[in-house]
Amino acid sequence: MKKLIIAALLVVGMTTFAQDKKERPKRAQMEKMTPEQRQEKQLQRMTTELGLNAKQQEQMKQLLAEQATKREAMMEKREASREEMKKQREASRDKMEKQRETMENKMKAILTPEQLAKWKSNQEKMRERAGDRMKERMHDKMQDDMEN
Template identity: 60%
Template sequence: MKKLIITALLVVGMTTYAQDTKESSEKANMERMTPEQRQQRQLKKLTTDLNLNSEQQVQIKQLLAEQSVKRENRIVQKEASTEEMRSKRESAKNKMQEEKIVLDDKMKVILTPEQFITWKANQEKMKQRAVSRNKDKRGTKM
């Protein structure tokens, strides 16, 4: 009886794994197609599904081409905005580090060496608390 149950579970597991592999390979093939190939495939499908005449096919082909151009433009804009955000983030980070160095220098002048060491230790504790708090927040979202 145990062997029968184990065999059944193996068959079910292998079947679901095989189906997942098939779907992922179709997605990989879809990504390799050029925009023109995707348009032709979509036009062919619409023609067979909707019984389009030649005039409708020409109009839909133009529409699909326009949509493809718009889609490519959105992708380019998104990549540009991502790079822009990355550079802004990087410059803000650099600015904060520079301000921290200036603050440390000013505190070093004002405080005694023992006070400065204590202040730096407190700063490090606060930093560690913030890091752990952020990790906790990220952990609860997932």
């Protein structure tokens, strides 16, 4: 019975692995193609599937070129916004770090060394709990995304 189960798992695993290998070279090959090559390939596929005539092919070629231009502009805009968001996060992180240091310096003036050590320990525990909650939320979000 054990051998049968192991054999079944082995067959399923090999089948899954074999299917993954078939899909990946196509993706890698598409990434190596220039935008013009992708447009030409898409136009050829549409021509054979839809039976486009020469006039329709020319119109579709223009439409595909317009789409590619718009898509490229959107990607550049998205990349610029990512860079801006990254700069904002870094500035915010620096600001919070300065505030934390100021708070710590003020706490040093008020608390005894033992109290300060205990306060730092409590702060560290709170950071760890916040990090754990963040990881849990991200995990839950990923699970929700996978279900939808």
